[in-house]
Amino acid sequence: MIGGAGYHSGRIPARSERAAMTERRDPINPTDDAARALARDLVAGARFAALGVLDPETGAPVVSRVALALDEGGCPVTLISDLAAHARALAADPRAGLLVGEPGAKGDPLTHPRMSIAVLAETVDRGGPDHARLRGLWLKRHPKAKLYVDFGDFRFVRLRPTGAALNGGFGRAYRLTPEDLAARDGRIGPP
């Protein structure tokens, strides 16, 4: 299902645009290079995101805020404590949703570009070389995390995209594949 209307925006919809949307009913544009570039910028620029997981007791969606970085391949990574509710949720069901593209304090957050990414969570073993590499990348982006990154209950979790819905503002809705999100100098998505 993933995909927004691209419609619920502050910009004035021209009469012709409105007519086109009413006729089409599915306001999704064909994915082009500009959409791919915007999508990559949103992921690369996201120091934080909203993470949606499934409550393991009820199956209902629960949204919390997480910090974000990219691994060497451009895949989003977060650092979470085993004590956190979303860690327990991801252990029970690795399917999650990310929202990237935080609006600043100014302007209209509904006209600010944002992207809903469907992801699968993969917990990284604390003992392995992968953890050490991610620790280095993480501390470059989140220097204050040095205060807790080495606590035994914190683990890195890769969030592998399986699809995304980009909303760049009115009339600018796109669906993207993991390949669309793949950066020129790396990749996002399955290996």
Add this chain to the structure above:
Amino acid sequence: MIGGAGYHSGRIPARSERAAMTERRDPINPTDDAARALARDLVAGARFAALGVLDPETGAPVVSRVALALDEGGCPVTLISDLAAHARALAADPRAGLLVGEPGAKGDPLTHPRMSIAVLAETVDRGGPDHARLRGLWLKRHPKAKLYVDFGDFRFVRLRPTGAALNGGFGRAYRLTPEDLAARDGRIGPP
């Protein structure tokens, strides 16, 4: 499950706090008036939120950004198009998750207070007096919405809280009931 660790924060955890958390394992504080007041402020101040819904095809969580206002009783309300993916999702399963407490452009979003609210969505009939009242409240808070509020595919949706997890920063995690969220001059939650 709803509840965050209150732990993943930029403030330096004192050694005694860390020891207390390791012993307790469940870093949730007893709910007090200060927590209730902070929770109400977060809801009242939220012009926007991240909304988590269930993909009707796969059951996976999907997070998007929505605009928010409060009804006369203090219950969060959003305005969404039938064309939006989250509208179709809520029609299939009204259980949703809200994240309120958007950080500004400055500072550390993980130390900024935020709250995960479990909600049930109730769509408001466009033809009724309830719609007209909400339309007035909505336009006070979101004046630009006058451009699309009267389009036939837009509807108000009440998001009735069933519980919440407040994260006010390190060591400040609380679980709240709909009654805790009830404002002095109104209410949030079931009637």
